[in-house]
Every structure is written in structure tokens, then in C-alpha cells.
Amino acid sequence: MNELTTIWPDFAPDFFCKANLCQHSCCRGWEIDIDAAAAEWYQLLDGKIGAELRKNIVQAEDGTYSFRLTKDERCPFLRRDGLCRLILELGEDALCEICTMHPRFFVLCGNVELAGFGLACEKTVELLLAEEGPLTFYREGNEQKRITFAELVKGLGLLGEREEADRLDLFSFRPEHDAKKIRQLFLLMQKTEPIDEVWSEHLNDLLREDEKVRKCCETYTGLYETAAFDRIFQYIAYRQLGTAANYGLQAIYRYAQMSTMYIFIEAAVTENLAEAVRRWSEQIEYSEENTALLLQAAGKSKN
Ligand code: SF4
Known part of the structure; x- marks a missing residue:
């Protein structure tokens, strides 16, 4: 029997629980x-x-x-x-x-275990955003040898004919500028089971003030750090790679794209990227139903 290999994201060795210093205790x-x-x-x-x-x-x-x-x-x-x-x-x-x-997760992808820390934890978000370079991964026990997200996906044997590891657009976040598509994203998020009333009220505000939101996004497009958003995009996709057999890799990319876009909008409006990531994760990643709803929608979407 093949031995199970465990993969960790580059920031894993630096993780510790902030305990009493955590603003959003789990x-x-x-x-x-x-x-x-x-x-x-x-x-x-x-x-x-x-x-x-x-x-x-x-x-x-x-x-x-x-x-x-x-x-x-x-x-x-x-x-x-x-x-x-x-x-x-x-x-x-x-x-x-x-x-x-908690907040560790372990996802099986063939005979490889993909491990990490959930983004609802503020320490995880701090670590993910602290690095400026591309997100990398290592095999447990061999921390020195790092591989990129593209190399990991390729190594897992998930690349089909439609995907090539060197096609960077598959592994990078692209902000959406089409007002209609942004509205569709809000409507999709409205279908998810709300974690609390604040989430629902805030989403309603975003829908009501869509013109203001669009302008915030326009301004933010000239300011946002592409490397940070690529790390968010890839880490969100990484956690779902185990579902590739059910949904397909393209659906996982689209799930990561729409999720990162929602975070982008939140960051544009609130100017608090870390909290935008954390809050999105609480709402989506910590609800199997909500994650499945977005993955299914991503599977049907052609964009
Ligand atoms: S959210 Fe993270 S840092 Fe905060 S108490 Fe929980 S594990 Fe610790």
C-alpha cells in the first residue's frame, strides 16, 4: 500500500493560536x-x-x-x-x-492528504497575507523543497486536456468589472444559508448600493495587490482539490474565482482585506451546504 503523503502550505510552520489575543475566537x-x-x-x-x-x-x-x-x-x-x-x-x-x-483541515485527494488551516481563523489569514511571493507548498518532512500551486495540481494528476500547468490564467485571480456579473454574484451569495443576521443585512446593503460598490471596485482595481489575491485564490482552490472528481477542476477554479471576487468587493468597500477573507470563510467554507452550493453553481457556469 502506498504511504500517505501530507502536503502543507508554506506558512504552516509559523501557525500558532493567538488565544486571548484573538479578536474572533473560534x-x-x-x-x-x-x-x-x-x-x-x-x-x-x-x-x-x-x-x-x-x-x-x-x-x-x-x-x-x-x-x-x-x-x-x-x-x-x-x-x-x-x-x-x-x-x-x-x-x-x-x-x-x-x-x-481546529482550525486545521485535512482533505484527501487520491493518496495525498492536503492539509491546512481554515481561513475563518484570523491567524491563518494573517499568515496567508504576510508573504509577498507566490503561494507554495511542501511535503510533510521535506519543508525545504517548495512547489507552486500549478506544480501541485499537475503532480496530483488533475490537469486535463483543457488545462496546462503553465497557463497562468488558470491559477490567478482576475477581477470582474461587469456590473451585471457582480450583481449575479450577490444574488448567488444570497442563496447561501446566512451565518448570522449581520451577513444578510450587509449583503442586502451591497445589492441596494450596487453603483457605489461598482465605483469602489473600480478604484480598488488600481490599488489591490495582485500577489495577495493570487495567494487567496490558490488557497481557496487548494482546499477544494479533493472534490475535483465530483465537480471537475474547472468548477473549482470558478468557485475560487467567484469567492475571491466576493472578497475583492468586500475589501474594496470596507478597506479591510483580512476581515473580508475571514468573514467569507466563516460564511462559505465552514458550511458544507454553502460550499456545495457555490461549487455546483461554478460547475454550471460557463465563465
Ligand atoms: S480563530 Fe485561530 S487564532 Fe483565534 S482562537 Fe481560534 S485558532 Fe486561535
């Missing part, structure tokens, strides 16, 4: 599932923390466990200063699987 706003082994261990823990754990774990009808979130949707063990009580009192090994792994 310990709030989401349901936090607890794996069965951790839940079992929590049930047996002695002392005050054990009693608190048992009080704050809920079991759904299907038998799965999760933390009972507070009214403001925080993990009950997240302290006001942003630190985790379970880590402080029991050590990192006490974390359930999801808290240990």
Missing part, C-alpha cells in the same frame, strides 16, 4: 461537538472541573455530545480574558478532538 459562535472518547473521559473526571464539565455537556437525540453554549454563544470554558479553562486547569491533552484540531 470558541464562540459555533456549536462545539465533543468526540465520544473525550465525552466519556469528561464524565469520569473528579473534582470541581469534572462536575462543571458534566453540567455543561449536552447529548443530542442521535447520541452525539456538544458543549452547552452560554446565552451569548460562548464555550462555557472560555474565560472572559480569552483563555481556555480546560487548558489552564487540565492541560492541552484534555481538549476534545475538535478543539485540538
Whole structure:
């Protein structure tokens, strides 16, 4: 049997959780599932923390466990200063699987595992945007040898007759200037399940003020950093390469193109590129349904 190869993006060795310095802690706003082994261990823990754990774990009808979130949707063990009580009192090994792994992702593409960190995490976005050169990847255990996104796609055997590794337009972001297409993108985003009310209201504002949005995009076209947007585009596509067998590589490119375009518009309007990336990821990448909806739409689109 072939040994599994794991690929990481170039910034992976620099990743660390910002913990109490994080503005958008992932310990709030989401349901936090607890794996069965951790839940079992929590049930047996002695002392005050054990009693608190048992009080704050809920079991759904299907038998799965999760933390009972507070009214403001925080993990009950997240302290006001942003630190985790379970880590402080029991050590990192006490974390359930999801808290240990987050925000890492692992996607299978043939016998290759594509690993990375989700863009809903502000540290990930900081690292992705900190580099000025093209996005590169390395094989776990061989950090020194870097390959480009084009080389990775080629190495994975995903290039068909329609794609050639040296056709850079397939691997680069191109801003959209057609007002009708921008409007279509907003309408498509409106079909996704909103993460919260703020997302829906903001999207409605963008649609209402489409002329203002168009002007912001026009100005931003002369200002934006192409290398940063290519890194965003390629990293978004990278996370979906495992779905190439279902949707096809062209659909993944179009998914990355429309997603990066949405981020471009957000950055043009708000002048906050990092937050535009993070917020897009929360809405799309952290919902399997929303990701599938965009991939399916990208599969049908001819542009
Ligand atoms: S979003 Fe990222 S940096 Fe912030 S708490 Fe979560 S893992 Fe840490």
C-alpha cells in the first residue's frame, strides 16, 4: 500500500493560536461537538472541573455530545480574558478532538492528504497575507523543497486536456468589472444559508448600493495587490482539490474565482482585506451546504 503523503502550505510552520489575543475566537459562535472518547473521559473526571464539565455537556437525540453554549454563544470554558479553562486547569491533552484540531483541515485527494488551516481563523489569514511571493507548498518532512500551486495540481494528476500547468490564467485571480456579473454574484451569495443576521443585512446593503460598490471596485482595481489575491485564490482552490472528481477542476477554479471576487468587493468597500477573507470563510467554507452550493453553481457556469 502506498504511504500517505501530507502536503502543507508554506506558512504552516509559523501557525500558532493567538488565544486571548484573538479578536474572533473560534470558541464562540459555533456549536462545539465533543468526540465520544473525550465525552466519556469528561464524565469520569473528579473534582470541581469534572462536575462543571458534566453540567455543561449536552447529548443530542442521535447520541452525539456538544458543549452547552452560554446565552451569548460562548464555550462555557472560555474565560472572559480569552483563555481556555480546560487548558489552564487540565492541560492541552484534555481538549476534545475538535478543539485540538481546529482550525486545521485535512482533505484527501487520491493518496495525498492536503492539509491546512481554515481561513475563518484570523491567524491563518494573517499568515496567508504576510508573504509577498507566490503561494507554495511542501511535503510533510521535506519543508525545504517548495512547489507552486500549478506544480501541485499537475503532480496530483488533475490537469486535463483543457488545462496546462503553465497557463497562468488558470491559477490567478482576475477581477470582474461587469456590473451585471457582480450583481449575479450577490444574488448567488444570497442563496447561501446566512451565518448570522449581520451577513444578510450587509449583503442586502451591497445589492441596494450596487453603483457605489461598482465605483469602489473600480478604484480598488488600481490599488489591490495582485500577489495577495493570487495567494487567496490558490488557497481557496487548494482546499477544494479533493472534490475535483465530483465537480471537475474547472468548477473549482470558478468557485475560487467567484469567492475571491466576493472578497475583492468586500475589501474594496470596507478597506479591510483580512476581515473580508475571514468573514467569507466563516460564511462559505465552514458550511458544507454553502460550499456545495457555490461549487455546483461554478460547475454550471460557463465563465
Ligand atoms: S480563530 Fe485561530 S487564532 Fe483565534 S482562537 Fe481560534 S485558532 Fe486561535
